[in-house]
Amino acid sequence: MYDFTDLVRSIHESLVASLSPGMAALVEWIIIGAIFLGFFALLGLVLVYVERKVCAFFQLRLGPMRVGFWGTAQTLADTLKLLLKEPIMNKRADKFLFNFAPFIIIISSLIVLSVTPFAPGLQAFDINIGLFFVIAISSIGVVGILLAGWASNNKYSLIGAMRSGAQIVSYELSVGLALMTMVVLTGSLQLSEIIASQADGWWIFKGHIPAFIAFVLFIVASTAEVNRGPFDLAEAESELTAGFHTEYSGMKFAFFFLAEFVNMFIVAVIAATVFLGGWMPFHIGGLDGFNQIMDFIPPILWFFGKVAFIIFLMMWFKWTFPRLRIDQLLTLEWKYLLPLNLMNIVLMAFVVYMGWYFGN
């Protein structure tokens, strides 16, 4: 009922019919690129607004209220302001690398965004090694952060970048291992196949205890990997002013900010896809009436609902827990999350071997 495959195919066919094959492909690429750029920018605007509102409500404030209805145009106004700010670059900075770093960060998160499965048939890039691709490309972002810190030629930036690098690479292990735990269960890395395998129930319910442990580990590790509070000590304002982007101003600063929020969205997409069934509706076996009501809600709403839930969870963490120290941060990863993950993957392999999960 809500399948986008026909729509996408009819657009494709009408383009092929009216243009030469090369031109049709080119027009398609431009359309897809433009849609994703628009989505990328919109995502940044919406998430910054949501973050400020959530933060405000947690602290019993109202947050931005002046620009637009309930402050909805506030982030748009902020973006315009940042666009009109003078780009300052300090005289000791390495000019090329300083300007190059935002490119790496934005491009890596844009490429990862391309695999997002929004709804049936609505996925720009359904690569067969999807999850591995996500892990591989998203880890390129850390190069941009290290470059930004090094090229700024500023003590705060350098220390912030080193902290950030150590944190991101450490927690990448837990993110990857938690996802591999689920791959043992799904038997596929392709995101569309992972979703299709959850038609009779989400993996977090079907996979028993190890799947739930993997979900918790994934959420904790990925919160740290995207440098969000309580793990945001790379940009601890009270000690390092702003961490690796201290020297950046105007639009270049906006890119780092935007990439942080888009990375949070990507993490939520992966969690929703692998653990919570992507765009699959919530079903309870045997309750046909209930299941039909659930089917009535479009998949794209299910998808964004799950993603919004996980993003809200991560914002909740940020405004609830105090910031960790760097030694606590590394202890948490190397002495708790990593050994737990290694044990969990063996447990999951054993569960799969014995067939102790639902839907086999």
Added chain:
Amino acid sequence: MGLEAIIVFFISGIVFVGGAMIASNLLAPKSKNAYKDDPYECGLPTEGPTHVQFKVGYYLFAILFLVFDVEMVFLVPWAVVMKSIGGIALLEALIFLIILGLGLLYAWKKKALVWE
């Protein structure tokens, strides 16, 4: 879309960042000032070199990361086929993970995981 998606998204990223940077350069006001171009250090002039020494501890964690990241990459193909191969794959992965776990334990006992 096939693999050309990577190129498409790569180019759109360049257009996005480059376009915004050029627009910002055209629209924004510019004024030269000797103090504005100094590295930011809370208003004080910078003291000494800005590429300061950082802790050797970062290297220790980077090396440990390398080992375990390669391990994760090795686990990917195993995880995909684990369901279809069954028992023998479980046993082999168990041996592999125990050896790596011993490595982690060794680093732990050698106090490589302590941040001081």
